[in-house]
Amino acid sequence: MAADTLLNDFELPFQLYDVLGTESLTEHAKFSEHSRETFDAVLETANKIATDLFLPHNHIADKNEPQFDGKKVSMINDVKVAFDAFRESGFIAGRYSFEDGGMQLPETVMTAVAGYFMAANPSTTAYPFLTTAAINVISHFASDDIKAAFMPRMLTGEFTGTMALTEPHAGSSLADIKTIAVKQDDGSYRVKGSKIYISAGDHELSDNIVHLVLAKVPGGPGGVKGISLFAVPKYRLNDDLSVGERNDVHLTGLIHKLGYRGATSTALSFGDEGDCHGYLIGEEHFGLRYMFKMMNEARIAVGFGAAMIGYRGYQYSLDYAKDRTQGRIAPNNKPEDDATAIIQHGDVKRMLLAQKAYSEGGISLCLYGSNLIDRINTCEDETLKNELTELLDLLTPVLKAWPSEYGPKANDLGIQVLGGAGYTREYQAEQFWRDNRLNPIHEGTNGVQ
Ligand SMILES: Cc1cc2nc3c(=O)[nH]c(=O)nc-3n(C[C@H](O)[C@H](O)[C@H](O)COP(=O)(O)OP(=O)(O)OC[C@H]3O[C@@H](n4cnc5c(N)ncnc54)[C@H](O)[C@@H]3O)c2cc1C
Numbered sequence: 001m002a003a004d005t006l007l008n009d010f011e012l013p014f015q016l017y018d019v020l021g022t023e024s025l026t027e028h029a030k031f032s033e034h035s036r037e038t039f040d041a042v043l044e045t046a047n048k049i050a051t052d053l054f055l056p057h058n059h060i061a062d063k064n065e066p067q068f069d070g071k072k073v074s075m076i077n078d079v080k081v082a083f084d085a086f087r088e089s090g091f092i093a094g095r096y097s098f099e100d101g102g103m104q105l106p107e108t109v110m111t112a113v114a115g116y117f118m119a120a121n122p123s124t125t126a127y128p129f130l131t132t133a134a135i136n137v138i139s140h141f142a143s144d145d146i147k148a149a150f151m152p153r154m155l156t157g158e159f160t161g162t163m164a165l166t167e168p169h170a171g172s173s174l175a176d177i178k179t180i181a182v183k184q185d186d187g188s189y190r191v192k193g194s195k196i197y198i199s200a201g202d203h204e205l206s207d208n209i210v211h212l213v214l215a216k217v218p219g220g221p222g223g224v225k226g227i228s229l230f231a232v233p234k235y236r237l238n239d240d241l242s243v244g245e246r247n248d249v250h251l252t253g254l255i256h257k258l259g260y261r262g263a264t265s266t267a268l269s270f271g272d273e274g275d276c277h278g279y280l281i282g283e284e285h286f287g288l289r290y291m292f293k294m295m296n297e298a299r300i301a302v303g304f305g306a307a308m309i310g311y312r313g314y315q316y317s318l319d320y321a322k323d324r325t326q327g328r329i330a331p332n333n334k335p336e337d338d339a340t341a342i343i344q345h346g347d348v349k350r351m352l353l354a355q356k357a358y359s360e361g362g363i364s365l366c367l368y369g370s371n372l373i374d375r376i377n378t379c380e381d382e383t384l385k386n387e388l389t390e391l392l393d394l395l396t397p398v399l400k401a402w403p404s405e406y407g408p409k410a411n412d413l414g415i416q417v418l419g420g421a422g423y424t425r426e427y428q429a430e431q432f433w434r435d436n437r438l439n440p441i442h443e444g445t446n447g448v449q
Pocket residue numbers: 162163164165166169170171172173196197198199200257260265438441442443444445446447448
């Protein structure tokens with residue numbers, strides 16, 4: 001297997017069909033228009049776009065981070081080309097219904113699709129994936145007006161989305177956020193506050209960016225019960241829903257990170273001029289509950305991404321170990337014998353097998369979690385549905401934390417397999433580790449899980 005192949009040919013089919021029996025989902029009305037052939041065609045397209053357009057600039061984007069000149073964010077053009085191909089493929093709307101313009105695909109298949117992109121280039125993948133996460137919240141909890149304003153163009157990727165929770169003083173403890181949203185006489189809200197680390201918080205890839213912002217409405221209950229959720233677009237919409245004037249939300253700076261460097265990480269300021277329009281999602285004070293209800297998919301995505309970066313590091317170091325020669329193994333250990341490939345050494349085998357176990361175990365675990373979501377969504381027996389839901393709730397922190405703990409461990413072993421080369425920036429092993437090191441931290445630290 002070449003180093004630029006994202007997954008070997010049998011890994012996903014084995015997990016999807018032999019282990020999980022994913023094609024049996026097509027017996028349910030929701031997925032009846034699909035078959036193993038349509039699932040495979042979707043996966044093949046994902047593999048092709050990820051390999052052709054995401055993979056080649058993974059390392060280039062790492063070395064050429066996005067820049068902010070005080071007015072606009074710029075980045076290498078490859079990101080835009082890849083993002084456009086992703087959105088034109090329809091993957092942003094992949095799990096949504098045919099009526100919404102989606103492909104009505106099972107969560108299990110969409111998780112597998114995500115795997116190719118996470119393995120190829122986690123940074124560029126952040127832009128469409130955060131949009132998907134934001135759509136997930138809007139589609140479940142927003143009013144019809146807000147859905148009509150934002151969802152259709154988010155589903156096509158004309159608008160992108162963010163999740164703006166964290167503040168400089170409040171990360172794990174969101175109860176302490178200080179951002180406020182003040183209700184106006186006409187029923188609208190003005191948002192004021194600062195958010196930090198917001199991924200994909202500014203860029204020129206889309207016509208608009210819809211931030212999902214946690215804020216407190218003054219006078220509400222204290223702690224997590226007083227947190228509300230607002231859609232805050234970078235550009236306001238005119239009455240005919242066309243993109244209008246700039247909203248009062250500003251990029252105050254880009255954050256420079258250990259890894260995941262191709263994705264903008266932003267410090268954002270809302271309402272500096274007192275005129276940041278926010279649109280309430282659902283009811284006041286239920287914001288955190290809405291966010292957490294949608295966390296299953298987001299946490300599985302983080303765990304799966306960690307497993308996939310682990311898997312890519314494994315494949316990369318496996319290739320290296322087959323080519324690199326050092327020493328001689330008996331009986332061919334005479335000085336004139338050919339040096340042996342390091343893959344023959346017991347300790348290198350140990351490191352490769354550990355990477356394989358960590359990453360394939362993580363892949364299997366997360367696909368199982370996604371399959372639980374599909375089974376819950378298609379289950380007609382209430383008792384079984386409740387049992388499956390309880391199992392998913394129990395497993396969700398594990399689905400996020402186990403692969404994101406062991407994915408970076410796999411990448412650490414990948415560096416070790418390359419020896420000194422693993423420690424240099426001429427090889428990508430160190431980038432895999434740096435990119436993956438985020439996963440135990442975001443989407444709820446592993447300690448908190
Ligand atoms: C690259 C990157 C991208 C990010 N993207 C986003 C984004 O798009 N949107 C967004 O809103 N946020 C984002 N974040 C923020 C991320 O979610 C937070 O960094 C994370 O929630 C942790 O918060 P913190 O950094 O304030 O750490 P802290 O909360 O200060 O935690 C520090 C340490 O204390 C531990 N700790 C804290 N509380 C407890 C507790 N109760 N029990 C036990 N241990 C505890 C933690 O586990 C951790 O080890 C991103 C962060 C990074 C680095």
